[in-house]
Amino acid sequence: MTAKPEDQTPPAAQAAEPQAAASEANAAQPDDPKAALEAEIASLKDRLLRTLADMENLRRRGEKDIADARTYAMTNFARDMVNVADNLRRAIESVPADAREAVEGVLKSVLEGIELTERDLLNTLERHGIKKLDPVGQKFDPNFHQAMMEVPDPSVPSGTVTQVIQTGFAIGERVLRPALVGVAKGGPKADAAPAQKPN
Secondary structure: OOOOOOOOOOHHHHHHHHHHHHHHHHHHOOOOHHHHHHHHHHHHHHHHHHHHHHHHHHHHHHHHHHHHHHHHOOHHHHHHHHHHHHHHHHHHHOOOHHHHHHOOOHHHHHHHHHHHHHHHHHHHHHHOOEEEEOOOOOEOOOOOEEEEEEEEOOOOOEOEEEEEEEOEEEEOOEEEEOEEEEEEEOOOEOOOOOOOOOO
């Protein structure tokens, strides 16, 4: 069966249909090109500001990471050197104070040399940001101290450090090794005084 001539759409009319659809789509968009450009400018400005903020945050984070690396890079080495300082202190304390006064000659020179070596080591550690924690008389702070025992002592406020069993050390704002301490109990309640913080 052949199609009737009125059922067939002429080729010119078929070509006009996509053009009409495109013109309807353009009509849906704003006719004002200035408004479209302003919207695009606002969008690009927003993206630029967000990118600049991200870059500033990245720069600050990088600076903090570099500062932390400089401060804390030698933590393992410092921990080992603190043990050397402990051994020097033990060597000095192994000689009783009264015997130290009576010592003469070579042994006296050896003791003085050990004391000078310990002092120089501690000064060198401090120059590199490693501080000695000596909390006697301060309020116990679990961030910097480790309680080894409680000492009954009603003359000082409860929770006050009365003895240092092993000296602590801090590097920057971090604890390298907590001070091992004895804490008073039985006295009046301690005030909320701040504990020793490393400088």
